[in-house]
Every structure is written in C-alpha cells, then in structure tokens.
Amino acid sequence: MRRIAIDPITRLEGHGKVLIYLDEEGKLRDAVLQVPELRGFEAFCRGRRAEEMPQITARICGVCPEAHHLASAKALDAAFGAEVPKPARLQRELFYNAYIFSDHLLHLVFLGGPDLLLPEDVGKAERNVFGVLRRFPDLGRRVLEGRAQAQKIVELIGGKAIHPVFALPGGVAQPLGKEAQAALAAAAPRLMELARTMIALFHEEILPPPVPGPPPLRGGLAPPTTWAWWTKTLLPTSTTGRCGSFPPRARKFSASPARKLCGGSPSTGSPGPT
Amino acid sequence: MKLAVYWTGSCGGCDVAFLELGPALLDVLPKLEIVFWPALVDAKRADLEKLPKHGIDVALVNGVLRTAENVEMAELLREKSRWLGAFGACAHLGGVPALANPGEELAEVVFGPGFRPAPPLEEAPEDAPPELLPEALPLEEVVPVDFVVPGCPPPADLIARFFAAALAEEIQPGQVFAEEKALCEECPRTREERRLARLVRPHEALADPTKCLLDQGMVCLGPVTRGGCAAACPKAGMPCTGCLGPTPKAGDPALAMLSALASLVRAGEEGEPAFPEEDRILEGLVDPIGTLYKYAFAKYGRPLRRLARRREEVRA
Numbered sequence: 001m002r003r004i005a006i007d008p009i010t011r012l013e014g015h016g017k018v019l020i021y022l023d024e025e026g027k028l029r030d031a032v033l034q035v036p037e038l039r040g041f042e043a044f045c046r047g048r049r050a051e052e053m054p055q056i057t058a059r060i061c062g063v064c065p066e067a068h069h070l071a072s073a074k075a076l077d078a079a080f081g082a083e084v085p086k087p088a089r090l091q092r093e094l095f096y097n098a099y100i101f102s103d104h105l106l107h108l109v110f111l112g113g114p115d116l117l118l119p120e121d122v123g124k125a126e127r128n129v130f131g132v133l134r135r136f137p138d139l140g141r142r143v144l145e146g147r148a149q150a151q152k153i154v155e156l157i158g159g160k161a162i163h164p165v166f167a168l169p170g171g172v173a174q175p176l177g178k179e180a181q182a183a184l185a186a187a188a189p190r191l192m193e194l195a196r197t198m199i200a201l202f203h204e205e206i207l208p209p210p211v212p213g214p215p216p217l218r219g220g221l222a223p224p225t226t227w228a229w230w231t232k233t234l235l236p237t238s239t240t241g242r243c244g245s246f247p248p249r250a251r252k253f254s255a256s257p258a259r260k261l262c263g264g265s266p267s268t269g270s271p272g273p274t
Numbered sequence: 275m276k277l278a279v280y281w282t283g284s285c286g287g288c289d290v291a292f293l294e295l296g297p298a299l300l301d302v303l304p305k306l307e308i309v310f311w312p313a314l315v316d317a318k319r320a321d322l323e324k325l326p327k328h329g330i331d332v333a334l335v336n337g338v339l340r341t342a343e344n345v346e347m348a349e350l351l352r353e354k355s356r357w358l359g360a361f362g363a364c365a366h367l368g369g370v371p372a373l374a375n376p377g378e379e380l381a382e383v384v385f386g387p388g389f390r391p392a393p394p395l396e397e398a399p400e401d402a403p404p405e406l407l408p409e410a411l412p413l414e415e416v417v418p419v420d421f422v423v424p425g426c427p428p429p430a431d432l433i434a435r436f437f438a439a440a441l442a443e444e445i446q447p448g449q450v451f452a453e454e455k456a457l458c459e460e461c462p463r464t465r466e467e468r469r470l471a472r473l474v475r476p477h478e479a480l481a482d483p484t485k486c487l488l489d490q491g492m493v494c495l496g497p498v499t500r501g502g503c504a505a506a507c508p509k510a511g512m513p514c515t516g517c518l519g520p521t522p523k524a525g526d527p528a529l530a531m532l533s534a535l536a537s538l539v540r541a542g543e544e545g546e547p548a549f550p551e552e553d554r555i556l557e558g559l560v561d562p563i564g565t566l567y568k569y570a571f572a573k574y575g576r577p578l579r580r581l582a583r584r585r586e587e588v589r590a
Contacts, residue, residue, distance in 0.1 A: 001398075003398060008312045008318070008319060009312075010315065011312075011314060012313075013289075013313065014286070019398070021395060021397075029395075030395060032392075032394075032401070034401075034403055037340070038283075038340065038381060038406060039338070039340060039371040039374070040377065040381075040384050042384045043380050044370075044373040047564065048561055049561050049565065051475055052564065056370055059287070061285050061287075062284070062286040062289070062427060063285075063286045063287070065287060110314075127316060128314050128315045128316065129314050130314075130315070144296050145296065147293065147296070148294075148296030148297065151294060155506075159511075160503075162287045162294065165506075165507050169477050174480075177483075
C-alpha cells in the first residue's frame with residue numbers, strides 16, 4: 001500500500017491533513033480529510049455573559065472575526081428583543097462593508113493571489129504572499145496601504161480590526177466621533193480608486209476569457225443595489241446585476257424567501273439567473 | 275533571519291496580524307527567509323523535520339495546546355529553533371479556548387455523547403486523529419519559551435517591536451513585547467471617583483466618553499493588564515478584557531482584579547454596616563472566571579480548578 005500525506009494543508013484558515021492510500025496497482029483505496037483540531041466553542045461559551053458572545057465567537061476565525069462578531073450581535077438583538085436604532089445599524093453596516101473591502105484585498109492578493117496572479121511555472125517556494133509581493137512590489141505596496149486604510153476604518157468603528165469589540169445587544173458601544181467621521185471621509189476616495197484598479201486587474205489578469213452560452217451564476221446581493229452584506233441574503237445575480245433565484249436543488253439549502261427580497265418577480269422554477 | 279510561524283489551536287487572527295503592519299511589512303520582508311508558515315506558505319511538516327537542529331532562527335507559535343499533535347509540533351519547533359516565542363494570548367496564557375478547561379468531555383459536548391473519532395486504516399495506525407489533551411495548555415507548559423509577543427492578536431506596534439529586536443539579535447531571554455506598566459497609563463479616559471457604588475455590564479449603560487470605565491461601574495481589567503495597545507478597547511467604549519496579560523506587579527489577574535474591586539467598592543460610609551450592601555454590589559460580577567480569566571485561565575486557573583475538584587470530593 002502506498003500512502004500520500006498532505007500534512008498540513010496550507011494557505012487557508014484552519015487545520016487539516018489529507019491522507020491518500022493507494023493499492024499495489026496504484027488505484028485509490030481510501031482518502032481521508034482529517035481536521036486535527038478542536039477548541040470547543042460549544043462547550044466553553046456556556047456560562048459566559050451573553051454580551052460577551054460577539055467578542056468570544058469572533059475567535060472562531062481571525063480572518064473573518066467581523067462576520068462572527070455581527071452574527072453573534074444579531075442573535076443577541078433577537079434574544080434581548082432589542083431593535084437596533086438607525087445610527088447603530090449604519091455603524092454596523094459601514095463596519096462590515098469596510099471589512100468586506102479589506103477582506104477582498106486580503107484574498108485577491110495575499111491568500112488567493114499566489115494561485116491567481118503568479119504564472120504556472122512558479123514553484124511552491126515562491127507561490128505565496130511573499131512571492132506575490134516580490135513579483136508585484138508596486139501593487140503589493142498599494143494593496144498593503146489600501147488594506148491598512150480599510151482596516152483602520154474597521155478599527156475606528158470596531159475598536160480593534162482583528163477581534164472587534166463594539167457590538168452589543170441592541171446596538172453598539174458608542175457613537176462614531178467627529179474625528180473618526182473625518183478619517184472615513186478622507187479614506188473613501190483613495191479606497192474607491194484602489195477598488196477600480198483591483199477590478200480592472202481582476203478582469204484583465206484573472207478572469208478567464210468569456211465563453212459562449214448563458215452567463216454563469218455568481219453570488220450577488222438582494223436587492224442587488226444595496227451593499228448591506230450583513231443584513232441581506234446572498235442570491236445569484238446575472239452579469240447585468242439582476243437578481244435571480246437559486247436552482248431548485250440549491251434552494252433547499254437557502255432558507256430565504258427569494259420572492260420577497262427580489263421585489264416579487266423572481267423567475268421561480270428557472271434553473272438559472274434571470 | 276530564518277523564520278517559522280505555526281498555529282496550534284488557534285483562529286488564524288495571529289497570522290493575519292502580521293499583515294496589519296501594512297506597508298512596513300515590505301521593509302521587514304527582504305530580511306526574512308520563511309521556512310515554515312502553514313497559513314501563508316506551502317512548506318509541510320516533512321520539510322520542517324528535515325531541518326537541522328537550530329536550523330530556524332526564530333519560531334513563533336500561536337494558539338493553545340489542545341491535542342497531542344500540538345504538543346509534538348511545539349517540541350519539533352523547539353528542537354529546530356534558536357529562539358522560540360509565544361505569539362498571542364493563546365500560546366502565552368491559554369487564551370479564550372482555555373475557558374473550556376478542564377475540558378475532559380470536550381468532544382462529547384461538541385459532537386454528542388459517546389462520540390469516538392473514526393478509526394484509521396488497519397495498516398496505518400499512525401494516522402489516527404490526535405488525542406485531545408485533558409486540558410488546554412499554554413506553550414510554556416510543554417517547552418521552554420524564550421519570549422512572548424502578547425495580545426489577542428498582538429497589536430501591529432508590538433509585532434514591529436519584536437521584528438526590530440529579532441533582526442538586531444537583541445531579544446532578551448524572557449522578554450515580553452509589551453509595557454510593564456498598566457494599560458491605564460495609556461488610557462485617555464480620566465479617573466476620578468476611585469470608588470465603586472455599583473457594577474454595570476457593558477450593554478446596561480451608555481458609557482460617558484471621557485470618564486474611566488471602572489469609575490462608571492464597568493469591570494475594566496486595565497489596572498491589572500499590560501499596556502501596549504494604546505487602550506484600544508476602552509477607547510471604543512468597551513472595558514479592557516486583559517488580552518495582553520497581567521502586569522508583572524499584578525501576577526494572577528483575577529486575584530489582582532478581585533482585590534482591586536473589593537477595595538474600590540463603597541456603599542455609603544466606610545465600615546461594617548456597609549458590608550452587606552458592598553457584598554451585594556460585588557455579586558453583580560457575573561461569570562467571574564470568564565470575565566477575569568478570559569485569556570489567562572490555563573496559566574492561572576489551575577489552583578482554582580483544583581479547589582473546585584476538592585470541594586466536590588468533600589461534598590461526595
């Protein structure tokens with residue numbers, strides 16, 4: 001029997017190893033994905049203070065703590081039966097949008113970038129964030145600067161960028177100060193410019209050339225013009241930005257009422273986007 | 275400088291924390307040779323095993339030790355490294371996951387009663403999933419640790435301080451890359467009252483933006499916690515929860531903080547008649563273990579756990 005071990009799996013958040021066993025003829029006998037890690041949030045969250053949950057559950061993942069922080073805060077809003085006042089809701093949305101911005105940069109350049117941006121002949125020693133930074137120093141600097149600005153916005157609102165502290169049941173810990181508002185306004189145009197550069201880069205360097213046939217499904221938001229990731233449901237959209245519904249098999253896993261979110265006119269039963 | 279970064283039981287936040295250096299990362303990068311870093315680089319455990327003893331200049335371990343494999347990796351990195359540092363609150367103190375301690379039943383709580391991991395192939399018994407340790411442990415419980423970069427995760431300034439020292443070969447044995455003084459020293463809030471007439475939880479009151487949170491009745495661990503984060507949480511209107519670890523003066527953070535709370539609490543005039551009311555105020559401290567040992571239960575909570583077990587035995 002031949003054993004192939006990929007230990008550990010690398011360049012993604014989380015622990016894992018892959019074990020592949022082949023018989024004498026080289027045919028697959030068994031393959032195992034092992035996740036040799038358990039911290040046990042299900043156990044140690046018990047008995048803690050409810051209002052601590054947004055901070056504690058953020059530690060599920062340090063790459064997307066903002067998502068866990070707000071998911072937990074939403075659960076607390078419901079548990080306390082507290083309605084979030086508009087300014088607090090906007091603060092949470094702005095926080096999350098800034099996070100989405102910074103997370104896209106993180107993925108596109110530093111985590112996925114080694115696969116997306118580096119040529120095929122680059123070996124494993126160079127196929128990483130450091131290889132990307134060496135090969136694209138100017139882009140690397142711009143992205144590091146842009147990400148730092150976006151993270152600063154997350155931090156101004158959330159207290160800390162990694163493992164934020166600001167969300168509480170029914171709202172947030174404090175209003176956004178004048179100083180923070182000025183910093184946000186100053187950062188916005190520079191970040192917009194970076195976003196345009198990155199979108200162009202994505203279309204020119206990364207996206208494969210268009211293939212004939214119906215446009216592929218892609219993730220979008222409902223309604224597609226509202227960039228409120230943390231309150232909306234992810235739905236497929238067409239390349240023109242119109243909102244669709246998941247095909248029947250996928251819909252089983254989506255608890256959201258697509259009809260309501262899409263303004264009452266989704267093409268139910270259609271296998272693809274409308 | 276040959277650098278290795280590894281995560282044991284962790285969230286990945288310590289790995290992302292390096293990117294928080296921003297463009298300053300580009301100044302450090304040319305001086306580093308990354309030999310092992312699963313979050314960002316494709317080197318495998320076998321590559322690490324092939325390195326000679328002390329083939330790594332500095333290894334940073336983040337995460338709590340929760341499995342037998344975590345311990346093996348900690349020992350392997352210790353053997354291969356000239357300097358080994360605990361990076362982040364989990365490796366330093368046990369961190370949030372150590373609130374599960376003792377945690378003997380952890381897998382059963384998570385996966386259901388009677389849970390057993392899937393057995394390995396008969397011919398490959400070495401591929402069985404690693405055993406869970408009975409307790410989550412900080413790094414220093416298993417291998418000698420040369421220095422600490424604390425925080426959950428470590429703030430960018432402290433990481434920069436670490437790199438400056440490491441690249442200059444100036445790390446002091448036992449060095450903790452944070453302030454020895456308490457967080458209060460760098461907190462912009464003003465402390466006046468120095469008495470505690472009530473305890474409030476963060477969601478129960480809108481904090482005054484300029485006054486000390488402890489003065490306002492919130493259990494803020496600033497007085498017993500190292501500075502080094504520019505008081506990030508108090509600035510955001512939330513009490514410090516102690517992620518940089520206790521100051522050398524405080525020692526056990528829960529005992530130090532309980533002592534501070536007990537001496538600050540005042541119900542009317544000083545003296546015995548006020549004691550029952552002062553006791554009642556202190557009972558407002560909900561979940562003392564999770565609040566005062568949020569990151570440090572593995573390192574400091576053991577006597578308490580021993581005491582609880584002893585009490586159960588006596589009761590039985």
